[in-house]
Every structure is written in structure tokens, then in C-alpha cells.
Amino acid sequence: MNTTGMTPSAWIFMGTVWTVVLGMTVYCFAKLLTSKQFTEPDHDPDHTPTFKPEEE
């Protein structure tokens, strides 16, 4: 690839943002895929909320 159109400062700016975005995506997916949630049985079939809903 001929990358002569990119200035060094653009490389740094793009590299920083891409690293943050890709890093956060990989980090979130890694945590998510190693989580045990969704593989455990549902112990709360009633799905009771923490707080009671507001009465009208």
C-alpha cells in the first residue's frame, strides 16, 4: 500500500482513536464471552423488579 497521503500527525490521531475504540470493543467482548451469565438457570421466574412500580 502507498500510504503517502497520510501525515504523521494524522497517523497519531487516527492510531490513538482506533486503539481506544478497538481496545474497548475487544475488552468488552472478552469480558462478555467469559461471563457465566446466560448459561446459568433463571432463579427468578417471576422477574421481580428491585423497586415496586409507581402507582398511578
Add this chain to the structure above:
Amino acid sequence: MAKNERWASRIGLVLAMAGNAVGLGNFLRFPAQAAQNGGGAFMIPYLVSLLVMGIPLMWIEWTMGRYGGSLGHHSTPGIFQSMGRSRAWKYLGVLGLLTCLGIASYYLYIESWCLSYAIYSLLGGFGADEPASFFGRITGQSDNQLFAFSVPGLVMFAICIGINIFILSRGVSGGIEVVAKVAMPLLLLFGVVLAVRGLMSDPLADEAVKESPWVGLNYIWSVPDFTQIANPAVWLAAAGQIFFTLSIGMGSIHCFASYLRRKDDVALTGATTAWTNEMCEVVIGSALLLPIAVSYLGLQGVKDSVAGGSGFGLVFFTLPTLFNNWGPQFAPLAGFLWFGLLFLAAITSTLAMGQPVMAFLEDEFKLSRVRASWALMGMLLFLAVPVAMIHEQGVFSDFDFWVGTFALVVFALMEVILFAWAFGIDKGWEELTRGAELRVPRAFYYIMKYVTPTFIIVILLAAIFKPSVGWDGFFGSIGSGQGVPAWEWAGDSVIGKVLHKDLVTPEDASPEVVTYYENLRTVRTYDRIGLLAIFAFFSILVAIAWRRKGKGGTPS
């Protein structure tokens, strides 16, 4: 019934949520906005908006959805009512249904264009045919002609509606989740293949290449001109893009999150969705349209072609021809990959827009899934037929402004007030962090309570009262000592739209053009009445459903 449905897998949920967020905005609107707003200067406000508005709203919507789902509500009227004390909240929640339905009606139309272009590309059609004439054939539209339609275009539109309704009728795990698991990896694959091929274009090796594609990438990522960052118009554009790209301010995220169990995490899954969307936009989106277009049109040519527009012309009129430079074998495939990518991005979003309406009918009126899907199709056709049969400057543009832009901001403001103030930020924070597998920084407690609502109010006011010289021109005039410029509403401001300031008949217009503009204004007035009628219709349905509940009726 909707309340018994659950996601089959967590990865399926994340892909479906990401599919909801990743749409045409990532690949069309983002590069066009970046090009119009100074490239690098756009990225700083964009990233700030993501942190103080996008991610907080994403978490708020996930939390609200899970909370409402635990009470048997999978659409925003019920979710809002379960969190707010006032009876009015359920009616304000109707806006979440209206936005989904309204946006889906014209989004599906674009989806059908993408499918038509993908098939035509694969058949090699753009080797000889002009994309603009193909566009004319599938829409049947021409300048100054209000009513027009194309039979092939309507057939493709009907096919797209049919595909969506069929998938939705299969349910959350059997339909939406299955499609997301196939579509999202394919979309990423198509994007990466095109980006790599596009960045390999070399002006030294190919005389058709005017400029290095890296010039396009350099433009987006050039070090910001910090004077541009002080420009309020750039901030508004960046904040608007965050709304579009994350699909926040509609009822779709609430709906998908409502199928979670009460102990399921929302912090990590919400963050994963947001960052996956950003990867598709900031990494893949920035490496596709602009670099490919710049290599054959030059940077100035691209700036000119996206000026004041959304990038649609570049995508549907120009790009198919540019792919011909990639050789007779690869050009049809490239066209198929590009429009296939857009089709996949669009369909995963339209599915998310259809589900809240179906869930509302299933929850509150006990309709079966199949009956709910037929009802949704009827409502979609009611809105979609005028979108397809009237010039795009009529219903299409008007829906895009009122339900696809303005209503999103209004809805987002309502939900952040409900979550942080009516429900209470302490209860909201406890809901958000319950079962969380990601430590949410405490700063977001204050951001959600103070910064996000303030940010949205500023955007809303700026959109309502925008002057014709733009906010940059307005403040620039004051800053340079020229005083406050004479006030005139901008055509794209909310008040300007109400007054049809964007449809002023040209002074030297022919009688035909004068009639066209008069008809266009009439059509826009009626389509707004139509949107209000749909809002009233859903409000009546909500009133009936809650009255039944009050009498011990069946709604949950």
C-alpha cells in the same frame, strides 16, 4: 406472548443490539458529516458527545428496558409508566412507537434501493448503465414531478417489507437473533474486504486514480483546526450524528433489553453494543466511502459532492461507477459487497424498529405474534406507500426530519428526565449497576443527572431556533463586532420547517415549478397531520389498554 420470550444467547443479544445501532448512518452519514464539518475538527466534538450523551443514554435505555420487561412491558408506553408516577408518562412513551414506525417506513424504502443495487451490481449492470438512470428507474421520480412510482421499485419495496415481517413473525430468538448472528459477521467481512481493496488503490500504479485514498483518510484524521472546535455548528452536527449512529432516542433498545432477566447485566452488554457500533463507524466507516471516493474524484470533488447533503448522491449515483475501475471481474462483486453491506446494516435496524410495535400489541392486546406482525405490516403500508409514491422531497424528507431527527431528541430528553429525575437517579443507578459485569465509573451518575439532559436541551433549542445564517454565522457576526444579524428562520430549523421556509418557491420559477412547490407544501402539511393521527391512534390504544387493566382486564 412477548413476555415469555427471551434471547437464546448473550452473543445473539449483543449482535442484535449492534445490528440495531449499525445502520446506514455508520457508512453514509458519518463520512459525509466528517467531510462537511472539517474532518479532524469534527472528531473531537463527536467523541465528547459519545461520552457525555451517547453512552449514558445507551445505559439508560438498557436499564429502563430491563426494568420494564421485568414487569411484563416490552414497549415504551408500558416501560415509561412503570417508572413514572404521572399518568402522562405512558402517553409520552407513545413517541417511542411513533419514531420506530415512522423511521421504518422510509428506512425500508432505502433498504429496497440497496437490495436492488446489490442485485444489479452482481449482474454487472453498472458496467454499462448509469447509476443515476437506474435510480430513476427504481424510484420513478424526476425533478418537479410530485407523484411518481416505479413498478419494479414498488415490488422490491414490498419484498423488503415482506422479508422484515416474516423475520419478525419468527420471534426474538428465532427471527431477529438468528438474522443478527449471520448478518453482523457478514457485514464486517464485506466492510473489511472493501476497505482493504480501496486503500490499495495507488495513483502511481493506476492512471484512473487521481489521488491516494489515504488522502481521504488523512482528511478525517487530520489534526483538528482548534478554531473549528469552537464552532457550535460542528458540535450540533457531531451530537446529531451520535443520535443517529447509536439508534438512541427511539423505543428499540428498550424493547430488546426488556427480554433480559432481572439479574442480567446491562452495563457490559450496553457498553459492548456502543463500542461495536463505534468500531463499525470510526474504524470501518471512515476507511470506506471517503478514501474510495477521494481516490477517483479527488478530495475537492468529494467535498463538493457531499456539501449540504447526506452522502446519498455519492453512494447511489457515483460509487457504482467508481467500482468499474477495479476491473471487470471485481467491479460487480465490489458493488454487491458495498450495497449488500448497506442492506444488511439497514435490515438489522428495521427489524429493531418493528419489534417494539409488535411487542406493544402482544403485551397490551394479547395479539398472537403472527397477528401482531400482520397489524405491523398494515401500519407500515399506511406510511410507506406515500413515502414511495411521492417525490422524496415530500413525505420521505419530512418523515426523516420529524420522526427521524426531531422526535429522537425530544424522546431522549423525556427518557433522561424520567430516569434521572422522576424515577430518581439513585434508584436508576442501582438498577443500572445491579448484576453489572462492568464497573460503571461514578462520574456517569452525575453525567446522567446533569450533563446529559443539559446537552440535549441545548441541542433541542439550537434545532428549534436555528437562524438562516447558521449558529456559526450568528455568533461569528456578534463576535466580530458586527452585532446581531437580522433574524430569519433557517429552512432546516424546527420553526423553519413548520413555516415551510425550506420550500420557498424560486422567484423566476415557471408555472409548473410554482404548482410543484404549492403541492409539496400541501403534501407536507398532510403528512404531518398523518403523523399526529398515528400518535393519537396509539394514545387511544394505550388509554384502552390501561382502562382494561383498571377493570382487572388481561393486559399485564
